[in-house]
Amino acid sequence: MNCFSCFQSQKSKKSFSKREHGSPSSPREATDSKSPENKKQKPGEEGEEPNVDNENIAAQAFNFREICTATKNFRQECLLGEGGFGRVFKGTLASTGQVVAVKQLDRSGLQENKEFLVEVLMLSLLHHPNLVELVGYCADGDQRVLVYEFINGGSLQQHLLELASETKPLDWFTRMKIAFGAAQGLEYLHDKANPPVIYGDMKPSNILLDEEYNPKLSDFGLVKLGPSGDKMNVPSRLMGTYGYSAPEYSRGGELTLKSDVYSFGVILLELITGRKAIDTTKPIDEQNLVAWAQPIFRDPKRFPDMADPLLKKRFPEKDLNQAVAIAAMCLQEEAGARPLMSDVVTTLSFLSTSSDGSIPSPPSPSTPPSEEVINHEQKKQEGEESSSDDDDKSSRSSSSSDDDDHKEDAVSSSHKSSRRMRNKNGSSSRKTGSESNYGSVTSGHLSRRNSKDSDEEEEEGEEEEEEEEEEEKEKDEEEE
Numbered sequence: 001m002n003c004f005s006c007f008q009s010q011k012s013k014k015s016f017s018k019r020e021h022g023s024p025s026s027p028r029e030a031t032d033s034k035s036p037e038n039k040k041q042k043p044g045e046e047g048e049e050p051n052v053d054n055e056n057i058a059a060q061a062f063n064f065r066e067i068c069t070a071t072k073n074f075r076q077e078c079l080l081g082e083g084g085f086g087r088v089f090k091g092t093l094a095s096t097g098q099v100v101a102v103k104q105l106d107r108s109g110l111q112e113n114k115e116f117l118v119e120v121l122m123l124s125l126l127h128h129p130n131l132v133e134l135v136g137y138c139a140d141g142d143q144r145v146l147v148y149e150f151i152n153g154g155s156l157q158q159h160l161l162e163l164a165s166e167t168k169p170l171d172w173f174t175r176m177k178i179a180f181g182a183a184q185g186l187e188y189l190h191d192k193a194n195p196p197v198i199y200g201d202m203k204p205s206n207i208l209l210d211e212e213y214n215p216k217l218s219d220f221g222l223v224k225l226g227p228s229g230d231k232m233n234v235p236s237r238l239m240g241t242y243g244y245s246a247p248e249y250s251r252g253g254e255l256t257l258k259s260d261v262y263s264f265g266v267i268l269l270e271l272i273t274g275r276k277a278i279d280t281t282k283p284i285d286e287q288n289l290v291a292w293a294q295p296i297f298r299d300p301k302r303f304p305d306m307a308d309p310l311l312k313k314r315f316p317e318k319d320l321n322q323a324v325a326i327a328a329m330c331l332q333e334e335a336g337a338r339p340l341m342s343d344v345v346t347t348l349s350f351l352s353t354s355s356d357g358s359i360p361s362p363p364s365p366s367t368p369p370s371e372e373v374i375n376h377e378q379k380k381q382e383g384e385e386s387s388s389d390d391d392d393k394s395s396r397s398s399s400s401s402d403d404d405d406h407k408e409d410a411v412s413s414s415h416k417s418s419r420r421m422r423n424k425n426g427s428s429s430r431k432t433g434s435e436s437n438y439g440s441v442t443s444g445h446l447s448r449r450n451s452k453d454s455d456e457e458e459e460e461g462e463e464e465e466e467e468e469e470e471e472e473k474e475k476d477e478e479e480e
Contacts (some may be wrong), residue, residue: 062145066093071102074087085105093147120139126221134146160204160270172316178271180352186202189221190340198257200259201241204267206219207267243266243276245262246262261338264344265330273307323348
C-alpha cells in the first residue's frame, strides 16, 4: 500500500511538481489556446471583457420556447432529479427527435450572460467517452439551461447503493470497469483539458451508466472552472457533498485537483464494499465509510473482509487487495500524498479486465454460485459408483469358476483387476477436480467429457475381465 508511488511515472511527478511550484498562473482561459481570439486576450483577465459570442460555441443555442416544448413546459412527469445546481428534466428535441437531459440551473446567484457563455464555451470543448456530452444551452433572459445527451442506464447510485430487489448486483469486474472509466474521465479533466477542470462534486449520483455499464461523468464544471495551477477557492455551500469532500476543502474551502482524487477514492471504496459514504443506519463507528476503513487499511490481512457481501467472494483476492490499496492512497489525509489520476488509471487498467491466471473468471450471471461445487461432487460420486460397480462385477466373475482347486487363483486375479480399475478411476477423478478449478464456464463440457471417459473405462474393464476368464478356462483345460 505504501509503495503505490512505484506506479507513478517520473513524467507525471515532474508535471505535478511544476504545476504546484511554478509561477502563478493566470485565471482560467475560456477559449482554445490555439485560436486567434485567445492570442489577443484571455477571457477573465482583470480589466478585460471576454470576447465570446454564440458563433464561437460549438454547442447548439436554443431559445427558451424550444426548451419548454422539449420538456412539456417542465412538467413534473419529466423530472429526472434535483441537485445542488438545479433540476434535471427528460426532454425530446422537436427539431431532431433526440432524447436529451435538460438541466435548468438555479436562478439564485445567476451569472452575467457573458460569464455564462464563457463557461458554456469551455464545456463545449470537452469531449471524452467517459464524459456526458453537452448538446446545447439556453441563455434567454434570466434563464440558464444546459442540454446534455440522455444516458438511459441510470446512475451508479441506483445500481450500487439503492439496488432494487429485482435488480442483479454488480459483479466484481463490472465494478472495476466503472471505476476505470470514471478514473479516465477524471484524468481527462485534470490532464488533457486545457486548462484543467476541477470536478468539485464527484459522487455516485453524478456517474451515469449506459446499457453496457460504461460510466459517464456529469455535472462537471457547472459552478466555476478552476484556474490552472491546480487550486481555486469557492464558497463551501456551492460545491462538494458531505462524505465525498476532501478534508482540506471541508476545513477551508480550498478545492484542488487532489480534492477530486479524494472523492474518487471514496467512490472506489463504495464499489469495493457496497457501503454508502455516510450511512446513519449503521452503528456509530461504521457510519462514516472512510473512518471505518482507515484501521483496515493498516492491516492487509483484513482486506478481504471489506468486500461487498453481495459479491459472494467471487473476485480475485489479489485484485481486491490492489483495489483497496489504491483507495487507501487516494484517501490520504495530506493532499500531496495522494496519487495523480493518471497513475490511478494505469493501475486500474489491470483490474478492469478478467484475469487469465490461476483464479477463474466469474461464472455467467445465470449460474448459481454453488453449481461448480455441486458439479464437482456429482463427478466424485460418479467415480465412486463406477469403482463400486467394477468391484461387484469382478466378484461375480471370480465366483463363476466351477473348479474349486483354482478358485483361489481366480479370486486373486479378480482383486488385481479391481485394484487396477480403482487406480484408473482415481486418476480420472483427480484430473476432473483439477480441470474444474480452472474454469467454471466449461463445467458442462468437462462433465460430458468425464462421462464419456467413464464409459470407455468401464468397457475396458469388462474386456479385461473377459480376457482373464478366458485365460482361467485355458489353464483349467490344460490341467485337466
